[in-house]
Amino acid sequence: MTAFEPFRIDISDADIEDLRTRLARTRWPSDLPEVGWSYGIPTAYVREVCEYWGSDYDWKTHEAQLNRHPQFVADIDGQRVHFTHVRSPEADALPLVLIHGWPFEDFTDLIGPLTDPRAHGGNPEDAFHLVIPTLPGFGFSGPTRRAGDTATERSAALIAKLMAELGYERYGAQGGDAGSFIAPDLGRIDTEHVVGVHVNDPITIPSWNDDGSGYSAADQEKLATMRDWSSRDTSGYAGMHSTRPQTLAPAMADSPAALAAWVLDVVNTFKDPAKATPTDAIDRDKLLTNLSVLWFTDTAGSSMRLYKESQQWGTELPNSGVPTGIAVFPGNNTIRGIAEKQNTVTHWSEFDRGGHFAPMEVPDLMIGDVRDFFRKLR
Numbered sequence: 001m002t003a004f005e006p007f008r009i010d011i012s013d014a015d016i017e018d019l020r021t022r023l024a025r026t027r028w029p030s031d032l033p034e035v036g037w038s039y040g041i042p043t044a045y046v047r048e049v050c051e052y053w054g055s056d057y058d059w060k061t062h063e064a065q066l067n068r069h070p071q072f073v074a075d076i077d078g079q080r081v082h083f084t085h086v087r088s089p090e091a092d093a094l095p096l097v098l099i100h101g102w103p104f105e106d107f108t109d110l111i112g113p114l115t116d117p118r119a120h121g122g123n124p125e126d127a128f129h130l131v132i133p134t135l136p137g138f139g140f141s142g143p144t145r146r147a148g149d150t151a152t153e154r155s156a157a158l159i160a161k162l163m164a165e166l167g168y169e170r171y172g173a174q175g176g177d178a179g180s181f182i183a184p185d186l187g188r189i190d191t192e193h194v195v196g197v198h199v200n201d202p203i204t205i206p207s208w209n210d211d212g213s214g215y216s217a218a219d220q221e222k223l224a225t226m227r228d229w230s231s232r233d234t235s236g237y238a239g240m241h242s243t244r245p246q247t248l249a250p251a252m253a254d255s256p257a258a259l260a261a262w263v264l265d266v267v268n269t270f271k272d273p274a275k276a277t278p279t280d281a282i283d284r285d286k287l288l289t290n291l292s293v294l295w296f297t298d299t300a301g302s303s304m305r306l307y308k309e310s311q312q313w314g315t316e317l318p319n320s321g322v323p324t325g326i327a328v329f330p331g332n333n334t335i336r337g338i339a340e341k342q343n344t345v346t347h348w349s350e351f352d353r354g355g356h357f358a359p360m361e362v363p364d365l366m367i368g369d370v371r372d373f374f375r376k377l378r
Contacts, residue, residue: 195374245308272362330352
């Protein structure tokens with residue numbers, strides 16, 4: 001049996017002061033006037049965020065909030081795995097694993113309503129026991145030490161073992177971004193135990209020979225976009241992660257301003273397109289809490305290895321046959337034809353607000369859709 005060690009976050013005052021000192025000593029570059037976000041994140045914007053991060057943002061307040069929920073660490077197949085485990089007060093609740101992507105996905109606003117719907121105006125029959133793992137290479141799961149350990153395939157195998165060790169014979173999986181690869185992969189490798197898979201804005205990368213035959217006009221348009229994606233100015237971050245993650249890592253490890261600029265620029269690309277900035281789409285303190293976790297654990301560099309080490313990008317993925325629910329949000333590039341080839345889609349929802357980081361942007365919509373999908377599978 002795997003030993004589960006209780007865990008609490010406890011960042012030292014010295015580390016907090018070091019972060020503030022580094023932010024205060026940032027050497028800021030000049031900005032071009034009137035180019036907005038077309039050259040990347042505007043220095044004036046990231047500087048404003050960083051000045052708040054270094055002065056008014058209170059890490060200890062948010063650390064205490066993170067510590068409200070039971071956390072554990074375990075060694076699974078030689079990999080440290082940190083996870084939050086919140087049992088529902090409803091005895092017959094369905095176990096559900098929530099899987100994040102890059103750079104993070106904060107499920108904090110989902111925990112109460114999903115585990116205890118009775119206390120949040122919902123139906124107690126919709127209750128879940130939640131397991132929220134931190135992926136290898138991220139946060140308190142620590143930097144990885146071997147090539148390949150951040151791969152989505154590796155994460156799926158570790159999560160399947162974690163759920164078995166927790167004694168869950170029957171469970172659901174939910175994920176977005178990288179989690180939209182990992183959750184369906186759980187359905188493939190742990191089919192006997194996974195009752196359903198829910199994904200938000202799944203990443204559907206066409207294989208080289210996919211000509212889109214039979215796809216809708218909307219899917220054909222998205223297919224053309226994906227074919228041309230590598231040449232678009234919004235793809236630069238993924239190209240760097242998937243080819244030269246170690247080149248970028250020193251900047252991310254040494255400068256919190258560099259970390260904030262890189263991550264917030266990606267958030268801006270995929271947030272709700274109706275929102276002007278990342279902090280318009282997602283609560284500023286929530287963004288900074290997640291940035292702080294990457295900073296304090298020095299895992300920004302190792303987290304990027306996921307792009308280089310995962311083998312599922314653009315491959316023909318088999319359909320597990322597990323019922324799958326898909327929620328798509330504004331700005332998504334999900335190609336329904338590909339999603340339906342790779343999954344047994346029994347539930348499809350489209351929303352007019354939110355974005356790629358839906359659990360952080362529109363938790364109310366995510367809660368409702370997860371409940372609706374799994375209600376039929378209990």
